Amino acid sequence: MIKSALILALLSASVGIAHAADIAKGKELVEKNNCAACHGTGLKAPVAPAYPKIAGQYQDYLYYALKSYTVNNANVGRNNAIMQSQMKPYSDKDLRDMAAYIASLPGDLVVKK
Template identity: 40%
Template sequence: MKTMPGIALVALGLIIASPALADDPARGQELSEVCQSCHGENGNLALQDDYPLIGGQHFDYLVHALRAYRSGDRDNAIMAGFARDLSDQDIRDLAAWYSRQDGELEP
């Protein structure tokens, strides 16, 4: 049986376009509700001096930081507790949300 190249290309296109593989800032915003008590709605609330402002940070930095909290490479009991159950997709979606914020300090 011959395989049709067009069918393979369509299948590959569907896989690449799959929402599960795309970063979703809207989903990241939904996931960020738990983050808001310390980091604010847009990630720029200076609640305490040792809580970083994360709104407007680089996407790759946020992904790296959350994965490090999840794995324990970054030692912070509060963040480890929150990051422990995040999937790679959750992390990418959160990073997509926070990296798109303007980085302005919230009042």
């Protein structure tokens, strides 16, 4: 019984490790995609009003947004053909890595209290 519980605990811990986001890999992918070309320096100074400030946004929100582009989810703001084509080739792990990196950047996100 104790042995089974220990194995289950170890497996559960390894699942968390397997899904941990890699900020360095995310940075590499963001730079490869030249995200700053539209989202601006530091991903917080968009070159046009239509592009959002994404630096410092919540990691879960960023992942959901990036994932939405890969599954043609036409939620408001998720039907941009450029973003769809750029995000399509990436795995869930890649998207999580990008989201973690972007979330780690200083941004203008304000949470009202």
